Amino acid sequence: MTTYAALLRGINVGGNKKVPMADLRTLLTGLGHTGVATYLQSGNAVFTGDHGDETSLAAEITTAVENHFGFTVDVLVRDHAYLEAVRETCPFPAAELEGKQLHVTYLSETPDGSRFADIDQQAFLPEEFRIGDRALYLYAPEGLGRSKLAETLAKPRLSKGLIATTRNWNTVKKLAELTGSAP
Missing domain, CATH: 3.30.70.1280 (SP0830-like domains)
Known part of the structure; x- marks a missing residue:
């Protein structure tokens, strides 16, 4: 099981x-x-x-x-x-951040890095993103609702052909916990 x-x-x-x-x-x-x-x-x-x-x-x-x-x-x-691997391999200092500042977009497959190559990450600082295994990590210090980078990452040309759904860090941790403690 x-x-x-x-x-x-x-x-x-x-x-x-x-x-x-x-x-x-x-x-x-x-x-x-x-x-x-x-x-x-x-x-x-x-x-x-x-x-x-x-x-x-x-x-x-x-x-x-x-x-x-x-x-x-x-x-x-x-x-x-x-889910545990996503939590453990977070490229940002999750323990130092509030749950609303860190998000994971779970993806149906790992996207080719070239999909995001034309995003000028410097223009969005202090917001940042990193690609993981079928996941995109987003650091948005002011939260997702105010994130210009999240808005850019959500554009159809970047997510074309992928199923993508985002969860805040509190939910990421809770899902790993719940699936680890289920019977």
């Missing part, structure tokens, strides 16, 4: 794509997963399963959400080992 986190992109934001967490837990349990729990209202679910890989599990959940709620949501599934 492996413990995973499902990361649903763009639900319960501004009254759009409403997915009650109780319904999401029921949906995941109905797919045969155990130990199902949700974290916050922003599309974070933890579950244990013994079938499939991350890609097939994400496709299964995407289809189930569409069938149940009537809209499509991008879903990424990551296991505990990956």
Whole structure:
């Protein structure tokens, strides 16, 4: 049995794509997963399963959400080992920062570095980003909502062909913890 986190992109934001967490837990349990729990209202679910890989599990959940709620949501599934590695390999001094200052954008695949080559990182200082394994780390000292770099990184030409969903550092840590302590 492996413990995973499902990361649903763009639900319960501004009254759009409403997915009650109780319904999401029921949906995941109905797919045969155990130990199902949700974290916050922003599309974070933890579950244990013994079938499939991350890609097939994400496709299964995407289809189930569409069938149940009537809209499509991008879903990424990551296991505990990956979530812990993202936490441990953070290129920024996470222990010294507030959770709102550090974010991880989980990606469906590691992008080629050339995708970001034309971004003048000096122009955005003190904000910075680094690419990791299927993850983009963003240091935004004033928070994501005020980040000009986050706005630039979110442009379609940079994320074309990728599923991307962002979590603040508090959530990054909590998902690693929850998947590590699940039965």
